[in-house]
Amino acid sequence: MVQSRLFPMIAQVYAILAAGNTMRDMYESMLSELMKGDMTSLAEVHAISSGLKSTCSTFAATGVEDCRKIMGGHGYSYYSGISHIWSTYVPSNTYEGDNFLLTQQSARYLLKQIKVATTDPELVTPFSKYVIKTLDRDTFTAERCAVKSGVDWLNPEVQLAAFEHRAGRLVSELAMAAMQEDMVWSDLNLECWRLSHAHSQYVLAKSTIDGVGRARAQGLSAATVAVLKRLSDLFTLHTIQASLGDFLEDYFVSPVQCQSLRQQIKSLQEQIADDAVTLMDAFDFPDQYLDSALGSYDGNAYQRLWDCAQKADINQRQVVDGYEEYIRPILHQHGPAKL
Numbered sequence: 001m002v003q004s005r006l007f008p009m010i011a012q013v014y015a016i017l018a019a020g021n022t023m024r025d026m027y028e029s030m031l032s033e034l035m036k037g038d039m040t041s042l043a044e045v046h047a048i049s050s051g052l053k054s055t056c057s058t059f060a061a062t063g064v065e066d067c068r069k070i071m072g073g074h075g076y077s078y079y080s081g082i083s084h085i086w087s088t089y090v091p092s093n094t095y096e097g098d099n100f101l102l103t104q105q106s107a108r109y110l111l112k113q114i115k116v117a118t119t120d121p122e123l124v125t126p127f128s129k130y131v132i133k134t135l136d137r138d139t140f141t142a143e144r145c146a147v148k149s150g151v152d153w154l155n156p157e158v159q160l161a162a163f164e165h166r167a168g169r170l171v172s173e174l175a176m177a178a179m180q181e182d183m184v185w186s187d188l189n190l191e192c193w194r195l196s197h198a199h200s201q202y203v204l205a206k207s208t209i210d211g212v213g214r215a216r217a218q219g220l221s222a223a224t225v226a227v228l229k230r231l232s233d234l235f236t237l238h239t240i241q242a243s244l245g246d247f248l249e250d251y252f253v254s255p256v257q258c259q260s261l262r263q264q265i266k267s268l269q270e271q272i273a274d275d276a277v278t279l280m281d282a283f284d285f286p287d288q289y290l291d292s293a294l295g296s297y298d299g300n301a302y303q304r305l306w307d308c309a310q311k312a313d314i315n316q317r318q319v320v321d322g323y324e325e326y327i328r329p330i331l332h333q334h335g336p337a338k339l
């Protein structure tokens with residue numbers, strides 16, 4: 001049970017790193033284009049970075065709280081170190097653009113991409129190509145997930161097709177709703193939010209899948225690539241599972257495919273178990289930064305908890321400050337206790 005709560009978060013962390021690489025490449029290429037006066041990619045960089053900010057910082061804030069719960073009562077202790085990580089990351093959901101508000105930026109952009117697709121499909125930007133398929137309504141609504149047996153879920157093309165279909169459906173539904181007479185944009189906030197997260201999750205999925213290909217091309221060992229592939233699979237399949245309603249709503253995924261999806265996730269989690277500690281150690285966070293009795297390099301959690309409690313200021317005296325002056329007189333006002 002703990003593994004099924006924790007391991008998808010490890011996969012999320014690596015997917016976020018992969019999306020960070022994608023974002024940096026896009027940003028650097030945009031900068032060099034801007035130097036030549038070409039502003040073509042500005043809108044896409046803005047839309048994708050807005051969406052990713054919202055999705056990734058939401059993952060981070062909910063993830064910190066989930067980690068606290070995974071550690072039970074010890075997680076709630078100040079000495080777990082979670083409280084300072086939580087207080088550092090939670091406001092990221094608000095600053096640099098409130099996470100709910102930001103989703104309107106990427107949703108508006110995708111609506112514009114649908115318009116571009118109807119007039120100049122070749123101008124649709126790389127991460128929005130899926131909107132083109134939605135224009136042929138009959139073919140798009142008849143589209144179904146290609147999984148026949150459970151292992152098909154491990155095929156990156158199958159995974160990406162699922163993310164593209166879901167985001168495509170949401171953007172075409174938003175476009176239709178936006179065209180209604182008397183439409184009030186603020187009434188579509190929730191639809192924008194769903195679409196933006198669907199699109200960002202597609203970008204994350206594509207980035208993590210591309211990241212595995214990149215690792216292979218860089219000549220990393222077969223064993224390392226295999227671990228990265230498992231992480232990528234776990235991220236994509238767990239993300240699909242977490243929003244399964246979106247995939248079932250138009251029958252893209254069948255109930256039988258849902259069952260095989262869960263089995264694959266379970267099997268991936270079992271395979272990742274041996275590498276989980278190394279995958280986190282790879283971040284090389286120093287103990288000083290973690291400031292945690294539970295998360296230090298030697299794993300000697302109970303001794304450290306004990307040492308922290310011994311050193312705590314409040315434990316340096318038998319009673320708290322003010323006890324003798326204020327509390328003791330009240331407790332003893334009727335003389336010594338008779339028990």
Ligand SMILES: Cc1cc2nc3c(=O)[nH]c(=O)nc-3n(C[C@H](O)[C@H](O)[C@H](O)COP(=O)(O)OP(=O)(O)OC[C@H]3O[C@@H](n4cnc5c(N)ncnc54)[C@H](O)[C@@H]3O)c2cc1C
Pocket residue numbers: 091094095096097098100101186189
């Ligand atoms: C720790 C921290 C550090 C910060 N640092 C800085 C800084 O260095 N510099 C700086 O300039 N600012 C800073 N800020 C401010 C931050 O950028 C704003 O708090 C943030 O942009 C949200 O704006 P707001 O507080 O006015 O909330 P509001 O915009 O009033 O939002 C309140 C609520 O209403 C919702 N909402 C608002 N408008 C809409 C809409 N049109 N449609 C739907 N829902 C809507 C939001 O989703 C939110 O839930 C910081 C904030 C925090 C928490």
